[in-house]
Amino acid sequence: PNLKLHLIGLDCHAGAAEGSMTGYLRRRIPSDLQERFVFEGLVPRIQLLDRYARATACVFPAPWDNFPYTCCEAMSRSACVIASREGGMGELIEPDRSGILFDPNEDHDLERAIRSVLNGRDVSEIRKRAAHRVRAVCDPGVVIPQRVTHYERTIDRWRQTPRTIHPINVHPSVARSAAPIVCVYLPSNSKKAHESVALVEAAAKHAGIIVDIHCAPAAIDNNGSKADDLNETEARHLSAWLEIVGEKKPQYFLTLLPGDKLDLKYFKTTLDLLSNDSQPAWATTWTRSNGREDLHSYSGMDFQVPLELTNYCPVPFAVIRRSAFDEVGGWNFDLPPAWRAWDLWLAFAQAGFGGRVAPAWQAAYGHAPPGLEVPDYAMSHELILNHIVTRNRELFSEYGGTLWAFVQLEKAKNARGPLGVFGPDGALLLLMKNASKGVARRTRRMRNRLSGRRGPPKS
The missing domain is CATH 3.40.50.2000 (Glycogen Phosphorylase B;)
Incomplete structure (x- = not known):
């Protein structure tokens, strides 16, 4: 008779039912039992x-x-x-x-x-x-070595099974055109998004590229801005993206994360790489400069790896070859590629497909500074894989799980959802994912501040 049910969490839309989920549930509770159901919200x-x-x-x-x-x-x-x-x-x-x-x-x-x-x-x-x-x-001391071992196995598997992507039959409208065609899904329907689309399409046409850009339906964009149900919003983006790519059957495609900008100079360089090389499954020039572009041939390869090993995405802005995507079963992924780029990237590596990364100067200047050469796709792929493993081994060896906990706690400033699992002593037991760019930038700044200090940082 004293039983009470406490429902804790952010209210959301009731879907097919009218109004909020809280209202929907309350309507289903008999009047004499209403007091036993406590809706506490966040x-x-x-x-x-x-x-x-x-x-x-x-x-x-x-x-x-x-x-x-x-x-x-x-x-x-x-x-x-x-x-x-x-x-x-x-x-x-x-x-x-x-x-x-x-x-x-x-x-x-x-x-x-x-x-x-x-x-x-x-x-x-x-x-x-x-x-x-x-x-x-879930303890970081268990999880992190397992993750790093998984990356190392992926590297070994990729080394043993390099593959060439064979051409596939494309849509007749594509075959008639000598210019490469790429389908782009932009998860926004704002005025600014439409303005950027017009500019990129015009510039792409001048550059000899056929760009088919689709903005998210207004209903999806508006729903996402309310943040009532992020899972539902992501599912709607997936549905819209699948419909577009499935209908158009492009040679290449690109899916951006909300807030990403469509920069033609990077976009064109990336597409040129894929058009002129039949081997890589994806190509990107989305690299973070280390400030030595004219001195270091691989300056574009330094991704300034953030500490989010569980969510690190080395190719957030990548043009993907659809034939490779088909072969690794990409259509079975539960979200568009930009939302699951890291999982998709590992799937490519495990299947033996590499990618091509252009140094930052190639996109910025269009040609190499004197004495520098563009690394081939195999070297690019292996450099990134080894960099991820090496960097995270260093972090774990120097700071253990404490730095990870520090970074995850810092995310509280931006994150809406759960951050991690805390034990009775307040230690973080499970690392959460968060793709916030603001968090990633703060994480890099924190890492730079901490790099000269030995031992775990203060939480």
């Missing part, structure tokens, strides 16, 4: 961690989820978690040892799991093992 993290620990059970009723942060956070606070056995939660939770799993395909199985706890089941051991389990799986 709760400060320090309070949320305490709620996890005090709750009789933390229930995550989704039939399937990938690897939800909330589940990891609750387990790190020794909560009794009830979750689906399907998906990532079923992989993290040991049944009846570090949590309780239910079968989403069985009617009333979730009810059975909840009732078992409410009826007095002893879950003290489950609570203890939950905290131990999330540390064993």
Whole structure:
């Protein structure tokens, strides 16, 4: 009779139903039970961690989820978690040892799991093992070496299986044109976006490139600006992008992240690389200068790797060859390439496909300074891969997980969602992803400030 259900989190649109999700749920609750349902909205993290620990059970009723942060956070606070056995939660939770799993395909199985706890089941051991389990799986000391090892395996696999991309049958309208054609999806419908499209299309035509640029439908752009449901917005972008690329069947395509600018000089150089070389699957000139462009032949190769190993995207602005994308199963990715560029890039490497990276000066000046040569695509690809591994080994060796925690905590200034899993001592146990460019810039500045100091930084 004293049971209360606390619903915590940002309210969102109810989808097919009218109004907000909170309103939709309240309408479905009988009037005599309204007081037992507490809609708390967003709760400060320090309070949320305490709620996890005090709750009789933390229930995550989704039939399937990938690897939800909330589940990891609750387990790190020794909560009794009830979750689906399907998906990532079923992989993290040991049944009846570090949590309780239910079968989403069985009617009333979730009810059975909840009732078992409410009826007095002893879950003290489950609570203890939950905290131990999330540390064993998600601690930076475990995760970072695994990630680096994965990158090294990817490098070895790529070295052993270099491949050439064979031409594919293209749309008749493309075949009749000698000029390369590229399809671009711009996830914005603002006035500024349309102005940039007009300028780029005119300049591209003058440069002998056929550019087919599509702005996001206004409904998607407006929905995303409200940030009611980012997952829904991303899904709508994916649907629009698939429809465009599927219909046009271009030789090449480019998908930008929200806020990215379409710069023709980089765009043209990148497309020229792919048009004149049949080997690389992608090409980019989106590189970060190290300030020595006229002295160092690989200045454009220095990406100033940020500390976000789990989300580092070395080719955020890359033109992709559609035939290679088809071959690695890119259509099965759950988001457009720009949203999952790192996953797609690894998929290319694992399949033996390389990429071509032009040094920054090639896009900026159109020709090499005296004495400098453009690295071939194989050398470019391997330089980046090795740079990622080497840099992250150095970071982990020098700072361990503490610097990562420092960086992730700094993200609180920009991030809307969960940042990480914190243990009872306040240490970060799980690293979250965040693609914010502002965060990446601050991260680089922090790294530069810390580079001369030994030992972990102050949090």
